[in-house]
Amino acid sequence: MIRVELVSLLRSRRTWATIALVDALPVIVAVLLAVTDLGPRPGTGPAFLSAVLTDGTLYPLAALAIVLPLFLPIAVAVFAGEAIAGEAQQGTLRYLLLRPVGRTHLLIAKLVGVMAFVVLTVLVVAATAYLLGIGLLGHQSVTASAPGTASVSGTSLSTPELVARTFAALGYAMLCMLGVASVALFASTLVRSPLAAAMGALALLVGSTLLLTLDAADPLKPYLLTRYWLAFVDLFRDPILWHDLVRGVLLQLGYVVVFLGAAWANFATKDISD
Amino acid sequence: MTRGRGTGRRWLLVALVALALTAGPPLARAVPTRPVDIDAGTLLGRVQAAEDRPWSGLVETTGTLALPDADQFSDVAALFGGSTRMRVWWRDADHWRVDQLSTSGEQDLVRTGDRTVRWDYERLQARFGEEPSVRLPRAADLLPTELAARMLRGAGPDDVTRLPARRVADRTAPGLRLVPASPRTTIDHVDVWADADTGLPLRVEVYDASGRFLTSEAVDVDLATPSEARVSFTTPPGAGVERDDVLDIADAANQYAPLIAPQRAGGLEADGSNGAVGVYGTGPEQVVAIPLRDREADALRDQLGVTPGARQGATGTRVTVGPLGVLLTGAEGEGGLLVAGTVTPPTLHAVARDVIAGYQYVGVPQ
Numbered sequence: 014m015i016r017v018e019l020v021s022l023l024r025s026r027r028t029w030a031t032i033a034l035v036d037a038l039p040v041i042v043a044v045l046l047a048v049t050d051l052g053p054r055p056g057t058g059p060a061f062l063s064a065v066l067t068d069g070t071l072y073p074l075a076a077l078a079i080v081l082p083l084f085l086p087i088a089v090a091v092f093a094g095e096a097i098a099g100e101a102q103q104g105t106l107r108y109l110l111l112r113p114v115g116r117t118h119l120l121i122a123k124l125v126g127v128m129a130f131v132v133l134t135v136l137v138v139a140a141t142a143y144l145l146g147i148g149l150l151g152h153q154s155v156t157a158s159a160p161g162t163a164s165v166s167g168t169s170l171s172t173p174e175l176v177a178r179t180f181a182a183l184g185y186a187m188l189c190m191l192g193v194a195s196v197a198l199f200a201s202t203l204v205r206s207p208l209a210a211a212m213g214a215l216a217l218l219v220g221s222t223l224l225l226t227l228d229a230a231d232p233l234k235p236y237l238l239t240r241y242w243l244a245f246v247d248l249f250r251d252p253i254l255w256h257d258l259v260r261g262v263l264l265q266l267g268y269v270v271v272f273l274g275a276a277w278a279n280f281a282t283k284d285i286s287d
Numbered sequence: 288m289t290r291g292r293g294t295g296r297r298w299l300l301v302a303l304v305a306l307a308l309t310a311g312p313p314l315a316r317a318v319p320t321r322p323v324d325i326d327a328g329t330l331l332g333r334v335q336a337a338e339d340r341p342w343s344g345l346v347e348t349t350g351t352l353a354l355p356d357a358d359q360f361s362d363v364a365a366l367f368g369g370s371t372r373m374r375v376w377w378r379d380a381d382h383w384r385v386d387q388l389s390t391s392g393e394q395d396l397v398r399t400g401d402r403t404v405r406w407d408y409e410r411l412q413a414r415f416g417e418e419p420s421v422r423l424p425r426a427a428d429l430l431p432t433e434l435a436a437r438m439l440r441g442a443g444p445d446d447v448t449r450l451p452a453r454r455v456a457d458r459t460a461p462g463l464r465l466v467p468a469s470p471r472t473t474i475d476h477v478d479v480w481a482d483a484d485t486g487l488p489l490r491v492e493v494y495d496a497s498g499r500f501l502t503s504e505a506v507d508v509d510l511a512t513p514s515e516a517r518v519s520f521t522t523p524p525g526a527g528v529e530r531d532d533v534l535d536i537a538d539a540a541n542q543y544a545p546l547i548a549p550q551r552a553g554g555l556e557a558d559g560s561n562g563a564v565g566v567y568g569t570g571p572e573q574v575v576a577i578p579l580r581d582r583e584a585d586a587l588r589d590q591l592g593v594t595p596g597a598r599q600g601a602t603g604t605r606v607t608v609g610p611l612g613v614l615l616t617g618a619e620g621e622g623g624l625l626v627a628g629t630v631t632p633p634t635l636h637a638v639a640r641d642v643i644a645g646y647q648y649v650g651v652p653q
Contacts, residue, residue: 055409060391063409067525078391163523165393166386167406167413228349236309243390250386250393254374256345256507271305278297 014114018126031092032134035084039076039142047149060246065150068162072146073139073179074249077186080138081242085131085186086193086218092130093197094210096123097280101205116281124198124273131190135183166251178253182245185258189242192265193218195272196238202280235260238268320452320459323483328444330463333486334479338436339380340487341512344456346373348429348503352609357590359536359583363423367501367611371426375505376513384518385427396427397520404520405531413522416531419538421564421575431479431503435488438477439465441569450478455489456508458482465571471554471634472572473610485510495610537564537577544578549645552576553630553638565642567628574628574635576642579615584623588615602636614639 022028042062046052052063059078061071097120100106109119164170170178193214200213221237224230234240241261247254325333350367354360374386386395392408398418405414427433439447442465450462460480467474473495480490489508493501522528533539541562548565550557555567555574565576579587591597591604591613598605603616603623612635617623626639 055407056389056391058391062391064392064411067411163408163411163526165408167393167395167408167520167523167526169521169523235312246390246392250374250388254345254388267308271301271308274301274304275298278294278301281297282294 014112014118014122015125018122019129022126022129028130028133031088031130032137035080035088035134036138036141038084039072039079039138040145042075042079043072043142043145043149060243061249064163065146067151069146069148069150070143070162070175072150073142074182074245076138076142077135077182077245078243081186081189081245082222082239085134085138085190087215088134089127089131089190089193090197090214090218091207091211093124093127093194094201094212094214095207096127096198097201098204098210099201099207102207117277120198120202120273120276120280123201124194127194127198128187128191131187131194135187135190139179139183164251165246165249168251170249170251178248182248185245185248185261186242188262188265192238192268192272195269195276199272199276199279202276236264238264240264316454318454320454321483323452323459323461325449325461325483327447327449327463330449330461330481330486331439331442331444331447334435334463334481334488335439335486337481337486337488338432340432340485340510341378342432342487342508342510343376343513343517344374344505344508346375346430346503346505347371348373348426348501350429350502351500352611354608354611355587355590355594355606355613357587359587360423362425366424366426366429371429373426373430375430376517377432378513378515378518382515382518383427384513384520385430387426394426395520396425397518399519406520410527411525412527412529413520414529414531416534419534419541421537421541421560421562421566423535423537429501429503431488431491431505434491434493434501434503435479435481437573438474438491438493438571439479450480452483453480453490455480456505458489458508460489467571469572471568471630472570473612473629473631474571475610477571482508482510493610497609500609536579536583537575540564540577540579545649546578547647547649548576548642549647552641552645553634555630555634555638565638567638568630572628572630572634574626574630574638576638577625577627578646579623579625581620581622584615584617584621584625585619587625588619588623591615602639605632605635607632616643 052066059075061075061078065072065075100109162170162175196217197210197214200210204210217238221239224233224237241257241264244257244261247258348371350369352367354364354367356364372388374388377383381400384397386393395406397404401418403416403418446465448464450464452459452461461483462478462480465477475494475496478492479488481488490504492499533542541564544563546563548563552565552567558566558569560566563578567574588604591606594606596607603614605614610629612630612632614626614635615623616639624639624643626635
């Protein structure tokens with residue numbers, strides 16, 4: 014079942030079209046930066062965007078900061094919202110369940126499919142950004158006396174350190190999207206319309222983002238889905254600031270456990286007529 | 288029937304897990320602290336003795352004052368009117384590092400003896416300078432340790448009362464309330480919670496008559512002495528290097544204005560300043576007087592003039608924001624004396640009058 018989902022994902026034109034759309038924004042930003050050589054004013058742009066004018070190898074991180082707050086979660090919500098509700102809308106869910114696989118197994122296969130999409134998208138965005146970064150953006154001189162890249166805290170990061178921390182940041186972003194996928198998958202088991210399922214997950218995202226700006230919502234903030242998404246920047250401080258990263262991982266795992274559990278509770282015994 | 292029961296059990300399981308996950312952290316915080324049998328005077332002594340104790344950690348501050356956002360003072364307005372996160376490594380008063388964190392970078396301050404380095408990641412720039420004798424408030428001043436030291440300076444056992452202990456940074460922290468006796472201050476009271484064992488201030492809340500306007504809390508604390516390497520700075524590859532002759536407008540006025548401020552103003556004693564800028568009072572009643580050139584004074588006067596509640600008087604333009612009084616003397620094109628502090632309007636005017644009358648003119652520094 015999982016293999017079928019993965020093959021279907023990779024063969025789908027929609028998958029690659031969505032990835033291309035998500036990838037388009039960092040590409041446009043890289044071209045604009047290269048042409049104008051104008052970075053954002055300090056404190057105003059996404060993380061790392063001002064640094065890429067000096068060091069293009071950081072552009073995968075800037076690209077991640079560009080797509081993570083909005084583009085990527087929208088794509089994930091649409092994909093995960095489609096998972097069960099899409100089959101129900103097309104009338105194929107009943108036939109899928111005629112096969113000798115359990116509903117829990119089907120749910121897991123759908124989640125694996127969504128996560129494969131997330132991994133693929135993040136890797137494509139990072140790889141494209143790296144090529145654009147070294148091709149179009151800053152070339153920092155690396156000498157024997159001053160090797161490496163400046164960390165956010167102003168120390169020097171060696172290339173292996175930078176690569177390891179970049180992959181850790183990509184992994185963290187993927188985990189954040191697993192939280193979104195779980196919410197959308199749950200919504201997908203509730204309704205017949207994939208659009209309604211995606212909108213349900215997006216409503217939670219928008220609500221979370223809005224509440225984060227409100228001082229009166231302070232008691233709720235540690236539980237908001239998007240609260241720690243941008244904490245991947247803390248991987249590039251020296252020493253790494255684990256405070257928000259650990260909370261971010263635990264929060265996303267909490268969302269996964271609760272919403273996947275809810276999806277399982279709803280879907281495992283739901284009457285399927287479509 | 289069996290299916291309905293199975294569904295119910297599944298949902299019950301999910302609800303229990305959700306409840307455990309959401310209620311767990313608040314319940315853990317609600318665990319009562321261990322009893323701390325210490326009187327207010329002893330705790331005050333312990334807090335004052337811990338003023339320069341080594342520590343490191345993560346600090347969050349929140350200010351609610353909507354200060355006028357004039358160019359030269361925009362950092363101060365942001366500091367007292369918003370949230371700030373800082374990482375701290377503190378060996379002693381002359382060897383420390385405070386990193387001001389944001390989602391897009393860091394602005395760090397490293398102090399080694401009399402020298403300072405300011406690192407700005409987004410500008411990829413290190414600025415070297417010397418610690419001035421007078422300057423505007425900066426993020427490091429809002430650390431709970433620094434804020435408590437400033438507020439409790441000069442306080443005695445009779446000025447404080449005990450507050451119940453609370454859990455701060457996962458430590459038991461007995462509390463202390465300072466109610467200033469002076470009628471000149473606009474600070475209503477200051478609450479400080481300090482580590483029960485070491486006296487290190489972990490949380491400070493500052494109130495005026497209308498409520499709390501400033502909170503500073505250490506959310507993570509390590510009481511081990513940070514290494515020397517942690518409080519040093521080496522410029523990274525590719526970064527720009529600058530040297531600062533002046534830090535801010537207060538430092539510039541103090542160094543270059545051909546004046547010496549009097550040692551007493553508005554009934555308050557000078558707090559160690561000996562240049563053009565006067566700093567008067569101690570603890571919760573402090574006021575600073577900065578002479579401004581017409582260019583800076585005019586810009587600030589315009590900004591103060593459009594601030595809600597601004598009052599034009601014979602002395603100048605006065606604004607009150609929460610507990611902070613700001614008075615700019617003079618008129619357009621004349622320069623002016625900026626007087627600002629946590630004191631009442633009559634004290635503000637008295638300080639302005641005494642400083643202007645008491646200025647000694649000296650030769651222009653070369």
